[in-house]
Amino acid sequence: MPKDRTITRRALLHCAAWSGVAAISPAAAFAAADAPYPSRPVTWVIPFAPGGATGRLSLLICERLSLRLGQPFVLEHRPGAGGATATRSVASAAPDGYTLLATSTANVINAALDPSSTEDGADLVPVAGMARMPLLLLVNKELPVKTLPEFLAYARANPGKLSVGSAGAGTVQLLSAELFRTLGGITWSVVHYRGSGPALTDLASGHIHAMFDNAASAADLLRSGKIRALAVSTRERAQTLPDLPPVADVLPAFETSGFYGVGAPRRTPQAIVELLNREINTALADPEIARHFAEVGATPITGDTGVYAATYHAEVMRWRKLVPQASAKR
Template identity: 55%
Template sequence: MISKRALLHSAACAGISLLGVNVARAARADLVYPTRQVKWVVPYAAGGATDVLSRLICQHLTERLGQPFVVENKPGAGSNIGTQAVISSPPDGYTLLLTSTANAINASFDPSLPYDFAKGIAPVAGVARIPLVLVVSNDLPVHSVADFIAYAKANPGKLSVASSGIGTSLHLSGELFKAMAGVDFIHVPYRGSAPGLTDLMSGQIQGMFDNVTSSFELVRSGKIRALGVTTRERSEIMPDVPPISDTLPGYETASFYGVGAPHDTPPQILELLNKEINAALADPAIKARLGELGAIPIEGNAGQFGAMLVVETERWRKVVELSGHK
C-alpha cells in the first residue's frame, strides 16, 4: 500500500518533472528557425555572379530548412544601400546580407559611411572567392603582362583601362597594378562589367580588370584577350592564363562573397545557417556550378569567416591608401 503522503509526493515530483519538460519544450520552440520567409539581400542589381551564387545557396536553404529564402536586390551607392538596410533590420535571422569585397573596401574608402560594418554585421559563412583577370582589346599589340607593362611605359597616360566603377575591387586592382608596375593609364569607370566589356571588344578602351565569371566566354570565343589572373593560382576556367604575380611578385587580389546577419542575431541561428551553407558548398551539383563560374568555395565556421573579413578589410585599406582615392 502506498501512503497518502507518498502518493502526494510522487504526484508533486511528477508535476515538477512535467513542468521541466514543458519548459524545455517551450525553450526549444523559441529557437525554432525559420518559421517564415527569409530575405536574402543582394546589394547589387539583378544578374551576374552575385545573383547566381545567391540563388544557388538560397535554393539549398529553402529545401533543407523548409521555408523560402528569397533573393532581394537592393543596389546603389557601391553596395551601401543594401548593407545599411540589413544592419538596420531586426536581428532575428530573417534578413541576411550577401557580403562582398565592397564591404571590406568601403570601410576605408568612404569615411562618411553612416554605419560601421564590422560592428553592424555578424559574420555567418563564406561562400566563394572569384579571381579577377586583366583582359585587353584584340587591337592592342600585347600578349602578356610583361608586354602590357612595357607598352604602358612606352605610352604613358595613353592607355584606357575600365572597371565596373570607382571604389570596386576591379578599379582598385588596377590601381594596385599601376603602383606595383610603375605605369600610368587612364581609369574609365562603368556602371557594371557589361558596358565596359562591350567597349573593350570594340576597341574604344584598351584594357579592363574584370571577374573571370563575366569575361570567360568572351576570352574563350576570342573576342578579347586575357593576360593574367589576379590570384596566385591559375583559374580553373582559364588554366592557360598565368597569374599576374608571375611578372609582378606579391601582386594578388580577388573578389569574395559571403553571408552576414544583423549584429546580435542569436548564435544558434548563425550556427544553423553556417552549417547549412557549408553543406551547400559541399554538394557536388553546387560545387560543379561554382566551378563553371570560376568560383572557389570558402568553407569554414563563422569565426573563420569573421577573421577573413578582418584580413580582407586591412588588405584593401592598404590598397585604398596606395591609390589615393576616396
C-alpha cells in the first residue's frame, strides 16, 4: 500500500475529475491490436478499507470479468484521504488497462468542489457505471431511539454529545451526515475513518452513535441486530427496506445517494475502455449479480462510455448544489 504524501488541495481535486475518452495515437492502437487485452492480471483499486460497498460491488463484477476475459481481476485496497490516495495512484499508472479505479461518490464530490473542473485535461476516463444506491441513517442498538423523529429530538436535546462516523473526507457518508446536521439544526462530533468497514465496526460496538451508510455495507450488522436503521436518504423508499421512511419526510430538503463506477488512467486506449465497458455491462445483466444488487437496494448504472460520462457530470452538478448546504458552519 503506498504511503500517503502531502499534496495540494488543487491536486487532490484535479485527480478526482474525469475526462471524456481520450483519442488514441496510432502507436497505442497498434500496441493494443498487437497484444490482445488482457494478457495478464488486472489490478482493480478500491479507495477504502475492506468492508464497504465499493469493495462488495467490485468483487461481484471482478469475478465475472475474470471468468469472461480469462485473467484475474484482483481487488487491491488503498485507503486514505477520502479516496484521493487511490485516485492519485491510478491516475499516474500506465494507461494500459491493467490498473483500474473503483470510483464512488467521493470522486464526484471532490470534482464538485472544484468549480473549474472540466472534461479537458482531467486524469481519469470513465469506463462504466456500477450502481446507485440509497444510504441509511444507522444508529447503535443501545441508543434510546427507534424512529427518525425520536433521533432528531434526542440529538437536539443533547447538543454535542453524539458522535457520528465518517468514511473519510469528501465521502457521501460524511456529506450526508453534515447535510442532516445542517437541516436538522443539531450539533455533534464527527469521527473520521478510512472507509465504511471500520466505522461500522465502531458503530456496532458503541464507540460512535450514528452514521450514514448503505445497505450493502451494513447488511450483516443489520441482520444481527447490532445496529438499527431509522431512515433512507433518497426520496423513495428502499425496495429492500420498505418500512424505512425517507429522511425527507421530516427534513424535506434532504436527499443523497451513493454513486459507483469504474475509471482508468487518461490515454488508456479507447478499444480497451470500450471492451471493459461492454464486459461490465454484460456482468450487470447477469441474473445472479442483479439478484445481489437487488438485495442491497442497488440500481445498476448501465450504458456506453458516453452515457456514463454524461451521467457522471450530471452527478457533479447535483453535488455542487448540495455541498454548500452540507458545509454550512456549525
